[in-house]
Each structure stands twice: as C-alpha cells, then as structure tokens.
Amino acid sequence: MFDAASDLTPLALLAQAEKTIVGLEPVIGELASEFQRRGLSLYLVGGSVRDAVLGRLGNDLDFTTPARPEVVKEILDSWAEVVWDTGIDFGTVSAHKYGQQIEITTFRSDTYDGASRNPEVMYGDTLEGDLIRRDFRANAMAVELTMVNGEMLASFHDPVGGLDDIVHRRLDTPAAPEISFHDDPLRMLRAARFVSQLGFGVAERVKKAMTEMSEEISRITAERIQVELDKLMLGAAPWTGINLLVNTGIAERIFPEIPAMQLTQDEHRQHKDVYAHSMQVLRQAMDREDDGPDLVLRWSALLHDCGKPATREFKPEGGVSFHHHEVVGAKLIRRRLRALKYPKQIINEVSQLIYLHMRFHGFSEGQWTDSAVRRYVNDAGELLPRLHKLVRADSTTRNRKKAARLQRTYDHLEERIADLSAREDLARVRPDLDGNEIMKILGLSPGPEVGRAWSFLKELRLECGPLERDEAIAQLHTWWEAEQLQGHKPEEDS
Incomplete structure (x- = not known):
C-alpha cells in the first residue's frame, strides 16, 4: 500500500512512485527490516523519491534516518556486500548490494558560514527539519519504509509541496531562494543541471535570485563547477540548462566564451x-x-x-x-x-x-x-x-x-x-622506415636529426602513400643530402 500524506498528491504520480518502489522491495525491504529491528526509522529521500515519482529511478538510492553514522555503518557492515565512508564526517555512509548503490545520511540541520559552501554539520532530530534544508522542494520529499507481516508499507512525506512542483514541472526552493543560494551557491548550478536533466523550468523568484546573486558563484571551486557543468551537458536537454546560466549571468562568470557568442551575427x-x-x-x-x-x-x-x-x-x-x-x-x-x-x-x-x-x-x-x-x-x-x-x-x-x-x-x-x-x-x-632503420641507413646516433628524418618520412607517407622500401631509402638519402647542404650537421659522436 502507499499512504498519501498530502492532499496535493496526484493519484497517478503516487501510483507510479509506488510501482517503482515496490519493484525494489527485495533490497529496500531487507534494509528497512534491519533498521526496524533496532527501532529505527528509514526513509527513501530526495532525488530518489523525485525520480520514483517520475518513473525514472536508477541504481543509486538515497536514504535518511535519525540513526547516527556509527550505527548506520554497523547495520550496513552486517548486511551489505561492500560498505565505505562516503563522508562519515558529514553523516553519510554508502554501501552496495543487489546491484544497487545505497547512500544513507543521518538527519541534518546544518548552518552555513556565508563565506564558503561548507556547512557546520549538525545532526537533526526530525524528518521535516532535514527536508526543509534541501536545495529544491522537488528534492525535499521522503517515503518512510516499514515492514508489516512481511509486506512493505510506504508513507509519503511532503512538508513543502515538492510533489506539486513536480506536477507543474517547476523548480523552487523550500525557503526564500536568496537564503538557499547564499547558504550554498552551488545550488544555482544544480538548478541549471536539473532543468537539463528533468525538463523542468525554474520559478520566477528562483531565476531572479540567480540573476541578482550570480557573483556568489565565485565561492565555488573550479572542480565543483566542472562536475555540475558535465552533469548538465549529459542531461536530456543541455541547451535549456545553458540558456538558464546565460540568461542569469552565471555563465559570464564561469564560462564567458559561451554567452560571448550571443554578440556575434553569423x-x-x-x-x-x-x-x-x-x-x-x-x-x-x-x-x-x-x-x-x-x-x-x-x-x-x-x-x-x-x-x-x-x-x-x-x-x-x-x-x-x-x-x-x-x-x-x-x-x-x-x-x-x-x-x-x-x-x-x-x-x-x-x-x-x-x-x-x-x-x-x-x-x-x-x-x-x-x-x-x-x-x-x-x-x-x-x-x-x-x-x-x-x-x-x-x-x-x-x-x-x-x-x-x-x-x-x-x-x-x-x-x-x-x-x-x-x-x-x-x-x-607511419613512416615506411622506423627510427632504428633511419639511424642505420644514415649512420646516425639517437638525436634530433633522427626525429627530423622521421618527420620527413611521415610527411612523405601522408603525401604519397606507402612506398617500396628501396624508394623510401632513396628519398631519405636525397632529403639528407639536402639537409647537409643547407647546413644541418649531424651531432658529433661522443
């Protein structure tokens, strides 16, 4: 069963999400049972819920839980095939099982210093507190997973109206976008990436904030910008994401060669x-x-x-x-x-x-x-x-x-x-004669003359095609004689 907790939830999208999630019950059900045995809640969250609603969930599953990272790692160590610390200092542990990559993060309620995008990690106590700190409302939904008599039940949580945004194919922030982007300017690039990947537009207030705060992108490292740009370019409609970056002035700050093309008539x-x-x-x-x-x-x-x-x-x-x-x-x-x-x-x-x-x-x-x-x-x-x-x-x-x-x-x-x-x-x-043959024919030791001779034969090969060996040798001798007449002397033997 799928328990819709929001009056705004369209039944068709809920049915699609339920079908997608139930299809993963072998891995999700087992994992939920492991947490449930310890009296802990487990939620499918963020982009995984969004993609389940859209019917495009892949092999990367994101979860959140009130359990602290050391407890999560203990559970995964006893259940998963492989476990690694993605960022345990940030409350995240990852694992792999049944072909699924799983990432579990403890509830967070971070604060930001306003100078970088690195938060001061603070663990939270509520699901709602964790969801409202996320980048966009469409990524601020969760599905609580519980097992009852061997059947997996899923309860939908949508405290900020993310499903309504999906219905309207819109990206908007849980809080004011100025606050969200000041906390983490990378979210502006993520907006462009999601536009490319999901075919969504952005709310007018989001576009306005991106335009007014474009200079904030300077707080983001080149490496992080590169990663987001590549994800954008690999999306279904990368031109839409590029257009958003150009129209908000962000592209001028990170890749000015792109908007510069607008100034040129073809x-x-x-x-x-x-x-x-x-x-x-x-x-x-x-x-x-x-x-x-x-x-x-x-x-x-x-x-x-x-x-x-x-x-x-x-x-x-x-x-x-x-x-x-x-x-x-x-x-x-x-x-x-x-x-x-x-x-x-x-x-x-x-x-x-x-x-x-x-x-x-x-x-x-x-x-x-x-x-x-x-x-x-x-x-x-x-x-x-x-x-x-x-x-x-x-x-x-x-x-x-x-x-x-x-x-x-x-x-x-x-x-x-x-x-x-x-x-x-x-x-x-390649030349018809290799370097060793060139040195033997011309009596040369290794050095720049051999490289020049090799380049000559390469050009000859490109110009004339394959030559018979005797002809290639004759051409090499003719070239070498001309080189000596022009003053190119072979290196002295040491």
Whole structure:
C-alpha cells in the first residue's frame, strides 16, 4: 500500500512512485527490516523519491534516518556486500548490494558560514527539519519504509509541496531562494543541471535570485563547477540548462566564451546569432549519438564556433567573415577547460575537434586528393567518428538544396576514406622506415636529426602513400643530402 500524506498528491504520480518502489522491495525491504529491528526509522529521500515519482529511478538510492553514522555503518557492515565512508564526517555512509548503490545520511540541520559552501554539520532530530534544508522542494520529499507481516508499507512525506512542483514541472526552493543560494551557491548550478536533466523550468523568484546573486558563484571551486557543468551537458536537454546560466549571468562568470557568442551575427546574416546556431548544432550532434551521451561531442558541438567573436570582420561589400575562428576557438577552450580543472584528455579532444571542424569546408566534392584524405584521417586520429558527427551536425542552413549538397559532399568524403582505408592502413599512418632503420641507413646516433628524418618520412607517407622500401631509402638519402647542404650537421659522436 502507499499512504498519501498530502492532499496535493496526484493519484497517478503516487501510483507510479509506488510501482517503482515496490519493484525494489527485495533490497529496500531487507534494509528497512534491519533498521526496524533496532527501532529505527528509514526513509527513501530526495532525488530518489523525485525520480520514483517520475518513473525514472536508477541504481543509486538515497536514504535518511535519525540513526547516527556509527550505527548506520554497523547495520550496513552486517548486511551489505561492500560498505565505505562516503563522508562519515558529514553523516553519510554508502554501501552496495543487489546491484544497487545505497547512500544513507543521518538527519541534518546544518548552518552555513556565508563565506564558503561548507556547512557546520549538525545532526537533526526530525524528518521535516532535514527536508526543509534541501536545495529544491522537488528534492525535499521522503517515503518512510516499514515492514508489516512481511509486506512493505510506504508513507509519503511532503512538508513543502515538492510533489506539486513536480506536477507543474517547476523548480523552487523550500525557503526564500536568496537564503538557499547564499547558504550554498552551488545550488544555482544544480538548478541549471536539473532543468537539463528533468525538463523542468525554474520559478520566477528562483531565476531572479540567480540573476541578482550570480557573483556568489565565485565561492565555488573550479572542480565543483566542472562536475555540475558535465552533469548538465549529459542531461536530456543541455541547451535549456545553458540558456538558464546565460540568461542569469552565471555563465559570464564561469564560462564567458559561451554567452560571448550571443554578440556575434553569423556569416549568413540570418535572424539567428552564433549562439543560437551552436545550440542547434548541439541538438543535432546529440541526434547522432550511438551509445548514449557523449560528453566530448556535446562540448565540441556547443563550443565549435566560440572563436568567432574574436575573429569577426565586416566586409566592405556587406556580410561578415570569421577567418581562422577554429584556431582561435581551440586556444580559447583549451585555456578555459584548464581553468575549470578538466582532465587533460578531455581538453585535448574537445580543442582538437574545434580546431578540425572547418577542415572539411576547404574542399568541394571531387577535390579531395589521396593526400588530403590521409591528412584528414591522420589529424583526427581516434576522434574521426566524432569529427564526422560534428561536421554533419554543423549544417543548420534552412536552404534544403545547400543542406543536401553539404551532406552529399561529406558522404563522398567518407566514401573516399573507406576506399583508401581498404588499400592502406589509414588508422596508423607511419613512416615506411622506423627510427632504428633511419639511424642505420644514415649512420646516425639517437638525436634530433633522427626525429627530423622521421618527420620527413611521415610527411612523405601522408603525401604519397606507402612506398617500396628501396624508394623510401632513396628519398631519405636525397632529403639528407639536402639537409647537409643547407647546413644541418649531424651531432658529433661522443
């Protein structure tokens, strides 16, 4: 049974939540029984209840309880498969069982110092006190779990009207948003993340507070900002979360390259600006994802034209150009992602895709030489599948004939890549002679000359394709003789 404790609860949503929770009775029922045997209450809480109501509950379950952390750990140690301290100083213990990750936090009634987002942890005595301190009303619901004669009963608690917010697909704070965001400015980023993940809007008072308090985001570390931005970008509609950050001025403080694109009219002088174009490219790139959300592809799609504001030039005859915006954009994003403490691999991949996204437009159908194809594949490397998706997504023209021509031209390029790959190993283009062979043929010791010779042979391989060994050796000797004539001397033997 599901005991609805709120007059505001729509029966359809309660039925959906009940069905979701009952489906997890094997793990939830056992856990509730363990707490009940000790006379302790256990509540499914927060995002887990919200997701149960929405019918999207995953494998991460959040609980709260009046039990102190040491008691929770003792219970979990005797029941779960694996137990670890997520943040026992903050009252949280985690465990794993039956494929579910479980996090249990003791009732809290924290206070904040107003300077950082780190609370002074204070344990609470009531469920309601714990719920009203949470970030949003939709996350401030709980379901009490009890076992009666082998049957799990669930009682719904909604002291601040969170279910009504879910019905209206709205994010609002339990207390005044100014208080909530002053306590923890990260909640402003979480609002944008939930907009992206859940398809909710924000209450007007929340948006107003985010706008007026945008500078408070400076209290949040780069690492925490990065985590929230990635969760936002991996949501179902990341452009909605980005729009919220841009419209409230928060994006200007944490990722100014994004709102800067609003200032740039695109090269077609249509009604949309580069920002709107980038949002469309993001949507179209997501349509091409094969195996779930692709963070690198999404960031690259959103940011591919971020170099345009710095490279905009108005032509005397009308129109506007953005020469080398891909080069400038790649440098801008490399610096920004470093500042946000992104992993080196993410930085390299996103910036390289931005750098390469215009390469295709330098050629028309029938103009791709074998050398150009090799260089395109070589420069993209493992990013080639993502580059294909990004370039195709970058076509947002309303001119159907032009759009069809661009897609047809890229089809031709992919056919050329497939044809050349059938004859050559395009995925691993390397010189026809390795470093040891170069040293033996030219009588060199390890040093920069070997590296220059290797680079020459690599360029030769890209330009001409695979060579017979004798021809490669002859080309190497010719190059080396020219090097010596130009004054490049081999290192003296030590």
